[in-house]
Amino acid sequence: MQNLIEFEIYEVKDEAKDTLGVTLKYTGEKQLEFEPGQFLTVLFDLDGEEIRRGYSIASSPYELPFVQLAIKRQSDGFASNHLMDQFTEGKRIKTLPPLGNFTVETNANHHKNYIMIGAGSGITPLASMIKTILRDEPNSKVFLVYGNRDEESIIYNKMFNDLFEEYPNFKIVHSLSNPSENWTGLKGRISKEKTVELVKSFINETEKGEYFVCGPEGMMENVFEALKELNVSKNQIHREVYTTKVVEDDESSEEISREVTIIIEGKKHKITVNHDESILERALAEGLEVPNSCQYGSCGTCKAKLLSGKLKLVDQSVLTEEEVNQGYCLTCVGYPLSDNVVILYEDRF
Template identity: 30%
Template sequence: MATLSSFLRATVTRVVAESPDARTFVLTPHDGPISYRAGQFCTFRVTVGGTALYRSYSMSSAPETDTELMTTVKRVPGGAVSNWMIDTISAGDEVELSKAAGRFCLRDTEVALLGFSGGSGITPILSLTKAALASTTRRVRLLCADRDRASMLFDDALADLVTHYPGRLEVVRHLDSESGFLTPAAIRDFVGADTDGDHYICGPEAFMELVEKAVPGPGVVFSERFAPANAAPAVDSSAPQDDSGGTVTVILNRKKREVPRKAGETLLESARRGGLAPPFSCEQGNCATCIAKVVSGHATMRHNDALTDDEVADGYVLTCQAVPDTTDLTVDYE
């Protein structure tokens, strides 16, 4: 097990106000450029009130078109990390971030790319748009939903791309303040004849579910979320259980679930089996999205490229990598 954090340090070279409640942070990593693909994210580690917190933010830059690494963060009610970053970080400050991760990326195809974004969900969609236009001959069509004009992100950047790639990029802006909430019929009208396109969806959960249900087939759908849409089905207590013995207790959002321990099963898998929807993303031990604290018992991580030795000593684990090695264990997603 590796317990040396692989988080990297970077200097914030510029902070760009994209809207009253969104900022783009332009970053210069200390050890040279970070390798990433358009549509991926990095996990940031910040200390707020003496507590280390982790949040994943997508890149708004693309390696095909940008020499600088950029990530865009939007203020959200109660957002401990996003609000702290917007209110606190200035040019010249240093931040910690993980290696890039995520599978919300372009595939090797020439079908049309259709992007559906809600609010700050435009961030990875912009990255994918830049990459597709610069490195392929694909048509790109975007449906961007925002609360109102003041909330719109990257309007100038998208307008510039439309000018630079005439006939290949179409951007449709939907404003709730002017047209009401987006409807399934409007989504199907937007798709039109591009039913076989690749559909990339990112935004608030309700927005993503709306689009996922509305887009017609047979196109491939890619959705970017840092937690699953729905809880896994609760464990069937009448089904045969593993003979490992013991119990895994998972606490998440004030809910507690107990499931029989299964040999070789990670804590993340146990939580899902118990009907919970814990946060996760890379499932490779790199991003810390799935961090939780073992409050009783012990678990060993198969791989850890995110947590420091001190955090591991305090009981924190990456639940996508942690396997119980005591009969009973309790883990709390604080």
């Protein structure tokens, strides 16, 4: 298993409605490093079962040894709700090393336009990027579009206001779907039309931008449609999805269980995967120690090679086109469509 990292819970506070702001303090001797936009996978015990949940780091690397997370309470999020109830200052927790490819590489010589578009808790990796860019790239501009339900739901509201006051090259636009009567900003969800209008107000047609998008799938689909209309090339768009879903209307998917062979460290394991669970879910339920972390297609840790058979893959945009062409897939979003599926994990866990 990967080396675990230990943190002390340094501060816990209400960051926004139904959202806990947690500041961790790294207590290890070896230097901790991470890239803006990466996440930590928190390990904890729930009724005797090891549970893992990934949380994006909201702080910048220059704020180490302190690391900030935002944990949002959800009606069906038993893991996050458990963590919110159990997190107390002074307690120690363990995580996997920072992971994730949704990152930004800063350079003091850059003269870039960064357009960040996020909604809800999707703001956390963007917050890390924004703070780092503003500190490291004085000649770049950062534009943030942030969608929420109401004023009380805005995560890191004070921090963004402080950044706006400190950095003239930072601009933020809020859009609320259910604001109070006193709200004077934009209203409604982040739609395709709204995105087109805002991007045009940020940069002109002759300028290029780097786009970082993070949030629920519906919002992201709207943003991608807008960027397509604006003729933004794919290599300028970086994304991280905070939810995944099985495609319900896939006619090729039958509601039957499938036999899957998993090869790890030279050993073959046969498992039966139900129609409504991913290969990774079943492998973990069977007690197999296979590489995993975020479990929703964002980090790439569960990458494996499909040697035979057919899979339905919900979203594996974290993989490069070359990796996909070579037969690699993400088992956390992979659902077998045939009985001859053979998966090879090449990396040790």
